[in-house]
Amino acid sequence: MSTKKPLFIAFSSQKGGVGKSTFTTLVASVMHYRLGYNIAVFDADFPQHSLVKMKARDLAMVMENEALKKQAYKQFTAINKKAYPITPCKADNVLEAAHTFVNDSPIAVDMVFFDLPGTVNTPGILKALAGMHHIFTPITADRVVMESTLIFTQLLQDVIMKKGETSIKTINLFWNQVDGRESTPLYQVYNQLIKKLGLSLMQSQIKNGTRFRKESEADSKTVFRSTVMPADERLMKACRLDLFINEFLKIIQL
Template sequence: MNTKKQPLFIAFSSQKGGVGKSTFTTLLASILHYRLGYNVAVFDADFPQHSLMKMKTRDLAMVMENQHLKKLAYKQFTTINKKAYPVIQHKAENILEAAHEFSETSTVAIDVIFFDLPGTVNTPGILKALAGINYIFTPITADRLVMESTLIFTQLLQDVIMKKGETSLKSIQLFWNQVDGRESTPLYTIYNDLIQQLGLNLMDTQIKNSTRFRKEGEENTKTVFRSTLLPADENLMKACRLDIFINEFLKIIQL
Protein backbone atom coordinates (compact mmCIF):
# COMPACT_ATOMS: atom_id res chain seq x y z
CA MET A 1 0.00 0.00 0.00
CA ASN A 2 1.36 3.42 -0.97
CA THR A 3 1.14 5.79 2.00
CA LYS A 4 3.17 8.56 0.36
CA LYS A 5 1.53 11.96 0.71
CA GLN A 6 0.28 13.31 -2.60
CA PRO A 7 1.82 16.67 -3.60
CA LEU A 8 -0.37 19.66 -4.39
CA PHE A 9 -0.63 20.41 -8.11
CA ILE A 10 -0.59 24.16 -8.80
CA ALA A 11 -0.57 26.17 -12.04
CA PHE A 12 -0.34 29.83 -12.90
CA SER A 13 -2.52 29.70 -15.96
CA SER A 14 -3.85 32.19 -18.47
CA GLN A 15 -5.08 32.37 -22.05
CA LYS A 16 -2.97 35.47 -22.70
CA GLY A 17 0.79 35.57 -23.07
CA GLY A 18 2.88 38.17 -21.29
CA VAL A 19 0.81 38.42 -18.08
CA GLY A 20 3.43 36.72 -15.89
CA LYS A 21 2.67 32.97 -15.80
CA SER A 22 6.27 31.76 -16.00
CA THR A 23 7.53 34.58 -13.77
CA PHE A 24 5.10 33.69 -10.96
CA THR A 25 5.78 29.98 -11.34
CA THR A 26 9.50 30.65 -10.80
CA LEU A 27 9.01 33.18 -7.99
CA LEU A 28 6.70 30.90 -5.98
CA ALA A 29 8.67 27.71 -6.63
CA SER A 30 11.93 29.36 -5.49
CA ILE A 31 10.45 30.97 -2.37
CA LEU A 32 8.72 27.75 -1.28
CA HIS A 33 11.72 25.50 -2.01
CA TYR A 34 14.65 27.66 -0.87
CA ARG A 35 13.19 29.90 1.82
CA LEU A 36 10.14 28.17 3.29
CA GLY A 37 11.51 24.63 3.43
CA TYR A 38 9.05 22.84 1.13
CA ASN A 39 10.13 20.38 -1.57
CA VAL A 40 9.11 21.58 -5.01
CA ALA A 41 9.27 20.35 -8.61
CA VAL A 42 8.29 22.18 -11.79
CA PHE A 43 6.91 20.69 -15.00
CA ASP A 44 7.45 22.91 -18.03
CA ALA A 45 4.91 22.07 -20.73
CA ASP A 46 4.84 25.52 -22.29
CA PHE A 47 5.70 24.41 -25.82
CA PRO A 48 7.50 25.74 -27.87
CA GLN A 49 9.03 28.45 -25.61
CA HIS A 50 9.86 26.18 -22.63
CA SER A 51 10.89 29.41 -20.92
CA LEU A 52 11.50 27.76 -17.54
CA MET A 53 13.98 25.28 -18.97
CA LYS A 54 15.80 28.17 -20.66
CA MET A 55 15.63 30.25 -17.49
CA LYS A 56 17.29 27.50 -15.44
CA THR A 57 20.19 27.28 -17.93
CA ARG A 58 20.55 31.08 -17.89
CA ASP A 59 20.40 31.26 -14.07
CA LEU A 60 23.11 28.64 -13.72
CA ALA A 61 25.43 30.55 -16.07
CA MET A 62 24.70 33.82 -14.25
CA VAL A 63 25.43 32.36 -10.79
CA MET A 64 28.70 30.83 -12.03
CA GLU A 65 29.86 34.14 -13.54
CA ASN A 66 28.83 36.43 -10.67
CA GLN A 67 31.05 36.05 -7.58
CA HIS A 68 28.50 37.53 -5.17
CA LEU A 69 25.66 35.29 -6.38
CA LYS A 70 27.99 32.29 -6.41
CA LYS A 71 28.73 32.83 -2.68
CA LEU A 72 25.04 33.41 -2.00
CA ALA A 73 24.10 30.15 -3.76
CA TYR A 74 26.87 28.19 -2.01
CA LYS A 75 25.76 29.47 1.40
CA GLN A 76 22.12 28.70 0.59
CA PHE A 77 22.66 25.15 -0.61
CA THR A 78 24.94 24.22 2.29
CA THR A 79 22.44 25.70 4.78
CA ILE A 80 19.25 24.10 3.41
CA ASN A 81 21.12 20.88 2.59
CA LYS A 82 19.11 20.04 -0.53
CA LYS A 83 19.47 20.44 -4.26
CA ALA A 84 17.87 22.92 -6.63
CA TYR A 85 14.32 21.94 -7.53
CA PRO A 86 14.04 20.01 -10.80
CA VAL A 87 12.51 21.60 -13.91
CA ILE A 88 11.15 18.83 -16.10
CA GLN A 89 10.17 19.36 -19.73
CA HIS A 90 7.04 17.47 -20.79
CA LYS A 91 4.17 17.65 -23.27
CA ALA A 92 0.78 18.74 -21.91
CA GLU A 93 -0.61 15.35 -22.89
CA ASN A 94 -0.12 12.81 -20.05
CA ILE A 95 1.58 15.44 -17.87
CA LEU A 96 -0.49 14.45 -14.82
CA GLU A 97 0.59 10.81 -15.10
CA ALA A 98 4.21 11.94 -15.47
CA ALA A 99 3.91 14.18 -12.39
CA HIS A 100 2.35 11.40 -10.29
CA GLU A 101 5.06 8.99 -11.38
CA PHE A 102 7.78 11.55 -10.60
CA SER A 103 6.36 12.15 -7.12
CA GLU A 104 6.04 8.43 -6.36
CA THR A 105 9.59 7.61 -7.43
CA SER A 106 11.19 10.72 -5.86
CA THR A 107 13.61 10.00 -3.01
CA VAL A 108 12.27 13.08 -1.14
CA ALA A 109 8.59 13.68 -0.42
CA ILE A 110 7.43 16.37 -2.85
CA ASP A 111 5.05 18.96 -1.33
CA VAL A 112 4.15 20.97 -4.43
CA ILE A 113 4.43 20.45 -8.18
CA PHE A 114 4.04 23.60 -10.27
CA PHE A 115 2.95 23.33 -13.90
CA ASP A 116 3.83 25.89 -16.57
CA LEU A 117 1.18 25.09 -19.18
CA PRO A 118 0.60 26.36 -22.74
CA GLY A 119 -1.60 29.44 -22.97
CA THR A 120 -4.12 27.95 -25.35
CA VAL A 121 -7.05 25.59 -24.88
CA ASN A 122 -6.37 24.12 -28.34
CA THR A 123 -3.26 22.32 -27.08
CA PRO A 124 -3.95 18.55 -26.96
CA GLY A 125 -4.54 17.37 -23.39
CA ILE A 126 -4.64 20.85 -21.86
CA LEU A 127 -8.20 20.70 -20.46
CA LYS A 128 -7.53 17.28 -18.95
CA ALA A 129 -4.34 18.66 -17.40
CA LEU A 130 -6.19 21.68 -15.97
CA ALA A 131 -8.90 19.40 -14.53
CA GLY A 132 -6.19 17.49 -12.65
CA ILE A 133 -4.65 20.58 -11.03
CA ASN A 134 -5.67 21.41 -7.43
CA TYR A 135 -5.30 25.19 -7.57
CA ILE A 136 -5.12 27.54 -10.55
CA PHE A 137 -3.89 31.12 -10.11
CA THR A 138 -4.51 33.51 -12.98
CA PRO A 139 -2.70 36.85 -13.29
CA ILE A 140 -4.84 39.61 -14.83
CA THR A 141 -4.04 43.12 -16.04
CA ALA A 142 -6.43 46.02 -16.64
CA ASP A 143 -6.46 45.44 -20.37
CA ARG A 144 -9.70 44.73 -22.20
CA LEU A 145 -8.36 41.83 -24.29
CA VAL A 146 -6.67 40.18 -21.31
CA MET A 147 -9.82 40.54 -19.22
CA GLU A 148 -12.21 39.26 -21.90
CA SER A 149 -10.21 36.13 -22.68
CA THR A 150 -9.48 35.48 -18.96
CA LEU A 151 -13.09 35.83 -17.81
CA ILE A 152 -14.41 33.61 -20.61
CA PHE A 153 -11.71 31.00 -19.92
CA THR A 154 -12.19 31.06 -16.13
CA GLN A 155 -15.95 30.74 -16.46
CA LEU A 156 -15.48 27.81 -18.83
CA LEU A 157 -13.24 26.08 -16.30
CA GLN A 158 -15.58 26.82 -13.42
CA ASP A 159 -18.82 25.87 -15.22
CA VAL A 160 -17.65 22.99 -17.37
CA ILE A 161 -14.84 21.39 -15.40
CA MET A 162 -15.62 22.20 -11.76
CA LYS A 163 -19.40 21.79 -11.83
CA LYS A 164 -19.83 18.91 -14.27
CA GLY A 165 -16.63 16.98 -14.71
CA GLU A 166 -14.50 14.67 -12.65
CA THR A 167 -11.96 17.11 -11.30
CA SER A 168 -9.30 17.71 -8.65
CA LEU A 169 -9.73 21.47 -9.01
CA LYS A 170 -10.46 23.09 -5.64
CA SER A 171 -10.37 26.73 -6.71
CA ILE A 172 -9.38 29.20 -9.41
CA GLN A 173 -8.02 32.49 -8.11
CA LEU A 174 -7.67 35.62 -10.21
CA PHE A 175 -5.22 38.29 -9.05
CA TRP A 176 -4.24 41.73 -10.28
CA ASN A 177 -0.69 41.97 -11.64
CA GLN A 178 1.29 44.97 -12.96
CA VAL A 179 -0.88 47.44 -11.04
CA ASP A 180 0.42 50.99 -11.43
CA GLY A 181 0.30 52.63 -8.00
CA ARG A 182 -0.10 56.09 -9.55
CA GLU A 183 -3.22 55.38 -11.55
CA SER A 184 -6.53 55.12 -9.74
CA THR A 185 -8.29 53.89 -12.83
CA PRO A 186 -12.05 53.31 -12.64
CA LEU A 187 -11.33 50.21 -14.75
CA TYR A 188 -10.32 48.25 -11.65
CA THR A 189 -13.62 49.01 -9.91
CA ILE A 190 -15.61 48.03 -13.01
CA TYR A 191 -13.69 44.76 -13.43
CA ASN A 192 -13.82 43.95 -9.69
CA ASP A 193 -17.61 44.29 -9.79
CA LEU A 194 -17.81 42.15 -12.92
CA ILE A 195 -15.62 39.42 -11.38
CA GLN A 196 -17.90 39.40 -8.32
CA GLN A 197 -21.06 39.24 -10.46
CA LEU A 198 -19.65 36.25 -12.36
CA GLY A 199 -19.04 34.47 -9.05
CA LEU A 200 -15.28 34.21 -9.62
CA ASN A 201 -12.60 34.43 -6.90
CA LEU A 202 -10.35 37.47 -6.77
CA MET A 203 -7.38 37.62 -4.40
CA ASP A 204 -7.07 40.67 -2.12
CA THR A 205 -3.39 41.25 -2.87
CA GLN A 206 -2.53 43.29 -5.95
CA ILE A 207 0.98 42.94 -7.36
CA LYS A 208 2.44 46.36 -8.08
CA ASN A 209 4.08 47.08 -11.40
CA SER A 210 7.81 46.56 -11.13
CA THR A 211 10.64 46.77 -13.61
CA ARG A 212 12.10 43.73 -11.85
CA PHE A 213 9.52 41.50 -13.53
CA ARG A 214 11.03 42.22 -16.90
CA LYS A 215 14.65 42.66 -15.94
CA GLU A 216 16.98 39.75 -16.42
CA GLY A 217 19.94 39.75 -14.05
CA GLU A 218 22.70 42.20 -14.82
CA GLU A 219 26.22 40.87 -14.66
CA ASN A 220 27.31 42.43 -11.36
CA THR A 221 23.98 42.42 -9.57
CA LYS A 222 23.96 41.59 -5.86
CA THR A 223 20.26 40.83 -5.64
CA VAL A 224 18.01 38.52 -7.61
CA PHE A 225 14.29 38.63 -8.16
CA ARG A 226 13.24 35.99 -10.66
CA SER A 227 15.57 33.00 -10.41
CA THR A 228 15.22 29.22 -10.41
CA LEU A 229 18.24 28.89 -8.10
CA LEU A 230 17.68 31.57 -5.47
CA PRO A 231 14.56 33.05 -3.84
CA ALA A 232 13.54 36.63 -4.61
CA ASP A 233 15.30 39.28 -2.54
CA GLU A 234 13.05 40.25 0.39
CA ASN A 235 13.26 44.02 -0.21
CA LEU A 236 12.33 43.57 -3.86
CA MET A 237 9.42 41.36 -2.77
CA LYS A 238 8.11 44.09 -0.45
CA ALA A 239 8.41 46.72 -3.18
CA CYS A 240 5.84 44.93 -5.36
CA ARG A 241 3.82 43.35 -2.47
CA LEU A 242 4.94 39.82 -3.31
CA ASP A 243 5.50 39.17 0.43
CA ILE A 244 1.79 39.80 1.12
CA PHE A 245 0.83 37.75 -1.94
CA ILE A 246 2.81 34.74 -0.61
CA ASN A 247 0.91 34.85 2.71
CA GLU A 248 -2.45 34.92 0.94
CA PHE A 249 -1.32 32.19 -1.48
CA LEU A 250 -0.31 29.89 1.43
CA LYS A 251 -3.66 30.49 3.17
CA ILE A 252 -5.53 29.48 0.01
CA ILE A 253 -3.60 26.28 -0.70
CA GLN A 254 -3.42 25.33 3.03
CA LEU A 255 -0.08 23.63 2.63
Protein backbone atom coordinates (compact mmCIF):
# COMPACT_ATOMS: atom_id res chain seq x y z
CA MET A 1 0.00 0.00 0.00
CA SER A 2 1.31 3.42 -0.95
CA THR A 3 1.37 6.21 1.67
CA LYS A 4 2.99 8.86 -0.53
CA LYS A 5 0.72 11.61 -1.83
CA PRO A 6 1.27 12.24 -5.55
CA LEU A 7 0.96 15.52 -7.38
CA PHE A 8 -2.31 16.04 -9.26
CA ILE A 9 -1.64 17.84 -12.56
CA ALA A 10 -3.95 18.94 -15.37
CA PHE A 11 -3.34 20.43 -18.77
CA SER A 12 -6.56 22.37 -18.91
CA SER A 13 -8.20 24.82 -21.27
CA GLN A 14 -11.69 26.11 -21.95
CA LYS A 15 -10.98 26.07 -25.66
CA GLY A 16 -10.64 22.93 -27.77
CA GLY A 17 -7.81 22.26 -30.17
CA VAL A 18 -5.05 24.03 -28.23
CA GLY A 19 -3.24 20.84 -27.21
CA LYS A 20 -4.29 19.82 -23.69
CA SER A 21 -4.66 16.10 -24.49
CA THR A 22 -1.48 16.12 -26.56
CA PHE A 23 0.56 17.67 -23.74
CA THR A 24 -0.95 15.29 -21.19
CA THR A 25 0.40 12.42 -23.29
CA LEU A 26 3.76 14.01 -24.13
CA VAL A 27 4.65 15.00 -20.57
CA ALA A 28 3.29 11.84 -18.92
CA SER A 29 5.32 9.66 -21.31
CA VAL A 30 8.58 11.56 -20.76
CA MET A 31 8.07 11.46 -16.98
CA HIS A 32 7.22 7.75 -16.85
CA TYR A 33 9.46 6.19 -19.49
CA ARG A 34 12.50 8.49 -19.61
CA LEU A 35 12.77 10.22 -16.22
CA GLY A 36 11.72 7.30 -14.04
CA TYR A 37 8.65 8.67 -12.27
CA ASN A 38 5.58 6.51 -11.69
CA ILE A 39 2.67 8.06 -13.57
CA ALA A 40 -1.07 7.45 -13.79
CA VAL A 41 -3.49 9.19 -16.14
CA PHE A 42 -7.22 9.73 -15.72
CA ASP A 43 -9.12 10.42 -18.92
CA ALA A 44 -12.17 12.39 -17.78
CA ASP A 45 -12.90 13.90 -21.19
CA PHE A 46 -16.24 12.08 -21.41
CA PRO A 47 -17.67 10.71 -23.68
CA GLN A 48 -14.86 10.55 -26.27
CA HIS A 49 -12.11 9.37 -23.86
CA SER A 50 -9.53 10.11 -26.55
CA LEU A 51 -6.49 9.05 -24.48
CA VAL A 52 -7.95 5.62 -23.75
CA LYS A 53 -8.48 5.12 -27.48
CA MET A 54 -5.01 6.51 -28.26
CA LYS A 55 -3.35 3.93 -26.01
CA ALA A 56 -5.12 1.10 -27.83
CA ARG A 57 -3.90 2.50 -31.17
CA ASP A 58 -0.37 3.01 -29.82
CA LEU A 59 -0.11 -0.59 -28.60
CA ALA A 60 -1.36 -1.89 -31.95
CA MET A 61 1.11 0.35 -33.82
CA VAL A 62 4.08 -0.91 -31.80
CA MET A 63 3.12 -4.55 -32.42
CA GLU A 64 2.83 -3.95 -36.19
CA ASN A 65 6.05 -1.94 -36.56
CA GLU A 66 9.28 -3.95 -36.20
CA ALA A 67 11.48 -0.92 -35.45
CA LEU A 68 9.14 0.36 -32.76
CA LYS A 69 8.63 -3.14 -31.37
CA LYS A 70 12.40 -3.50 -30.82
CA GLN A 71 12.56 -0.04 -29.21
CA ALA A 72 9.63 -0.85 -26.93
CA TYR A 73 11.15 -4.18 -25.87
CA LYS A 74 14.46 -2.49 -25.07
CA GLN A 75 12.66 0.30 -23.20
CA PHE A 76 10.44 -1.88 -21.03
CA THR A 77 13.30 -4.27 -20.26
CA ALA A 78 15.46 -1.34 -19.13
CA ILE A 79 12.89 0.45 -16.96
CA ASN A 80 11.35 -2.79 -15.63
CA LYS A 81 7.82 -1.44 -15.33
CA LYS A 82 4.63 -1.44 -17.32
CA ALA A 83 3.07 1.31 -19.39
CA TYR A 84 1.28 3.87 -17.26
CA PRO A 85 -2.44 3.19 -16.78
CA ILE A 86 -5.05 5.40 -18.42
CA THR A 87 -8.36 5.19 -16.59
CA PRO A 88 -11.63 6.43 -18.15
CA CYS A 89 -13.78 8.47 -15.80
CA LYS A 90 -16.23 11.34 -15.57
CA ALA A 91 -15.25 14.74 -14.22
CA ASP A 92 -17.77 14.67 -11.36
CA ASN A 93 -16.11 11.67 -9.66
CA VAL A 94 -12.57 11.76 -11.06
CA LEU A 95 -10.94 13.01 -7.84
CA GLU A 96 -12.47 10.23 -5.77
CA ALA A 97 -11.45 7.65 -8.38
CA ALA A 98 -7.88 8.98 -8.45
CA HIS A 99 -7.53 8.93 -4.65
CA THR A 100 -8.84 5.35 -4.55
CA PHE A 101 -6.38 4.32 -7.28
CA VAL A 102 -3.44 5.92 -5.43
CA ASN A 103 -4.39 4.33 -2.10
CA ASP A 104 -4.76 0.88 -3.66
CA SER A 105 -1.61 1.09 -5.80
CA PRO A 106 1.14 -1.39 -4.77
CA ILE A 107 3.75 1.16 -5.90
CA ALA A 108 4.07 4.82 -4.96
CA VAL A 109 2.52 7.04 -7.64
CA ASP A 110 4.50 10.25 -8.17
CA MET A 111 2.13 12.14 -10.46
CA VAL A 112 -1.43 11.77 -11.65
CA PHE A 113 -2.31 13.58 -14.88
CA PHE A 114 -5.91 14.49 -15.62
CA ASP A 115 -7.35 15.06 -19.08
CA LEU A 116 -10.44 17.12 -18.30
CA PRO A 117 -13.34 18.34 -20.46
CA GLY A 118 -12.89 21.67 -22.20
CA THR A 119 -16.07 23.33 -21.03
CA VAL A 120 -16.96 24.94 -17.72
CA ASN A 121 -20.53 23.63 -18.07
CA THR A 122 -19.42 20.03 -17.52
CA PRO A 123 -20.74 18.72 -14.17
CA GLY A 124 -17.94 18.52 -11.61
CA ILE A 125 -15.30 20.34 -13.68
CA LEU A 126 -14.70 23.17 -11.19
CA LYS A 127 -14.44 20.69 -8.31
CA ALA A 128 -11.97 18.61 -10.32
CA LEU A 129 -9.83 21.64 -11.18
CA ALA A 130 -9.89 22.82 -7.55
CA GLY A 131 -8.43 19.41 -6.62
CA MET A 132 -5.34 19.88 -8.80
CA HIS A 133 -1.97 20.94 -7.41
CA HIS A 134 -0.73 22.41 -10.68
CA ILE A 135 -2.64 23.49 -13.79
CA PHE A 136 -0.90 24.12 -17.12
CA THR A 137 -2.84 25.91 -19.83
CA PRO A 138 -1.69 26.02 -23.47
CA ILE A 139 -2.54 29.25 -25.29
CA THR A 140 -2.30 30.32 -28.92
CA ALA A 141 -2.16 33.78 -30.46
CA ASP A 142 -5.85 33.73 -31.32
CA ARG A 143 -8.28 36.33 -29.95
CA VAL A 144 -11.06 33.85 -29.13
CA VAL A 145 -8.65 31.43 -27.43
CA MET A 146 -7.03 34.23 -25.44
CA GLU A 147 -10.30 35.80 -24.30
CA SER A 148 -11.83 32.54 -23.05
CA THR A 149 -8.57 31.40 -21.46
CA LEU A 150 -7.80 34.64 -19.64
CA ILE A 151 -11.35 34.98 -18.30
CA PHE A 152 -11.40 31.41 -17.00
CA THR A 153 -7.86 31.55 -15.59
CA GLN A 154 -8.75 34.73 -13.69
CA LEU A 155 -11.82 32.94 -12.33
CA LEU A 156 -9.65 30.09 -11.04
CA GLN A 157 -7.03 32.40 -9.57
CA ASP A 158 -9.17 35.21 -8.14
CA VAL A 159 -12.19 33.23 -6.98
CA ILE A 160 -11.34 29.57 -6.36
CA MET A 161 -7.75 30.00 -5.12
CA LYS A 162 -8.50 33.01 -2.91
CA LYS A 163 -11.41 31.22 -1.21
CA GLY A 164 -8.89 28.69 0.06
CA GLU A 165 -11.02 25.64 -0.69
CA THR A 166 -8.56 24.30 -3.20
CA SER A 167 -5.35 22.34 -3.63
CA ILE A 168 -4.11 24.57 -6.46
CA LYS A 169 -0.55 25.81 -5.96
CA THR A 170 0.16 27.18 -9.42
CA ILE A 171 -1.66 28.01 -12.66
CA ASN A 172 0.72 28.33 -15.60
CA LEU A 173 -0.04 29.64 -19.08
CA PHE A 174 2.33 28.72 -21.89
CA TRP A 175 2.54 29.54 -25.58
CA ASN A 176 1.86 26.64 -27.91
CA GLN A 177 1.91 26.42 -31.73
CA VAL A 178 4.23 29.42 -31.96
CA ASP A 179 4.95 30.26 -35.58
CA GLY A 180 8.23 32.10 -36.11
CA ARG A 181 6.71 33.93 -39.06
CA GLU A 182 4.03 35.57 -36.93
CA SER A 183 4.38 39.17 -35.82
CA THR A 184 6.46 39.44 -32.64
CA PRO A 185 4.53 42.53 -31.40
CA LEU A 186 1.40 40.36 -31.25
CA TYR A 187 2.98 38.16 -28.58
CA GLN A 188 4.35 41.21 -26.78
CA VAL A 189 0.86 42.68 -26.50
CA TYR A 190 -0.56 39.46 -25.10
CA ASN A 191 2.42 39.03 -22.74
CA GLN A 192 1.84 42.50 -21.33
CA LEU A 193 -1.86 41.77 -20.86
CA ILE A 194 -1.11 38.49 -19.05
CA LYS A 195 1.34 40.30 -16.76
CA LYS A 196 -1.16 43.10 -16.11
CA LEU A 197 -3.77 40.54 -15.06
CA GLY A 198 -1.29 39.02 -12.60
CA LEU A 199 -1.23 35.63 -14.31
CA SER A 200 1.82 33.36 -14.59
CA LEU A 201 3.33 32.80 -18.04
CA MET A 202 6.03 30.18 -18.61
CA GLN A 203 9.18 31.22 -20.45
CA SER A 204 9.10 28.09 -22.62
CA GLN A 205 7.37 28.43 -25.97
CA ILE A 206 6.42 25.39 -28.03
CA LYS A 207 7.11 25.82 -31.74
CA ASN A 208 4.43 24.87 -34.21
CA GLY A 209 4.78 21.60 -36.10
CA THR A 210 2.72 18.97 -37.89
CA ARG A 211 4.03 16.28 -35.51
CA PHE A 212 1.63 17.56 -32.83
CA ARG A 213 -1.35 16.66 -34.96
CA LYS A 214 -0.45 13.13 -35.91
CA GLU A 215 0.51 9.89 -34.23
CA SER A 216 3.20 7.43 -35.31
CA GLU A 217 2.80 6.04 -38.81
CA ALA A 218 3.08 2.41 -39.89
CA ASP A 219 6.66 2.71 -41.21
CA SER A 220 7.91 5.24 -38.64
CA LYS A 221 11.17 4.60 -36.77
CA THR A 222 10.56 7.30 -34.18
CA VAL A 223 7.62 8.40 -32.06
CA PHE A 224 6.51 11.78 -30.83
CA ARG A 225 3.00 11.66 -29.37
CA SER A 226 2.64 8.21 -27.82
CA THR A 227 1.22 6.76 -24.61
CA VAL A 228 3.64 3.80 -24.58
CA MET A 229 6.96 5.45 -25.47
CA PRO A 230 8.53 8.88 -24.82
CA ALA A 231 8.91 11.44 -27.59
CA ASP A 232 12.11 11.15 -29.62
CA GLU A 233 14.69 13.51 -28.08
CA ARG A 234 15.57 15.12 -31.42
CA LEU A 235 11.92 15.89 -32.11
CA MET A 236 11.58 17.30 -28.59
CA LYS A 237 14.46 19.70 -29.18
CA ALA A 238 13.10 20.75 -32.57
CA CYS A 239 9.89 22.08 -30.99
CA ARG A 240 11.54 23.09 -27.67
CA LEU A 241 9.61 20.52 -25.67
CA ASP A 242 12.85 19.68 -23.85
CA LEU A 243 13.03 23.24 -22.47
CA PHE A 244 9.37 23.03 -21.46
CA ILE A 245 10.00 19.80 -19.51
CA ASN A 246 12.87 21.43 -17.60
CA GLU A 247 10.70 24.41 -16.63
CA PHE A 248 7.78 22.09 -15.79
CA LEU A 249 9.97 20.18 -13.31
CA LYS A 250 11.09 23.41 -11.64
CA ILE A 251 7.50 24.56 -11.21
CA ILE A 252 6.12 21.36 -9.67
CA GLN A 253 9.22 20.93 -7.44
CA LEU A 254 8.85 17.16 -7.27
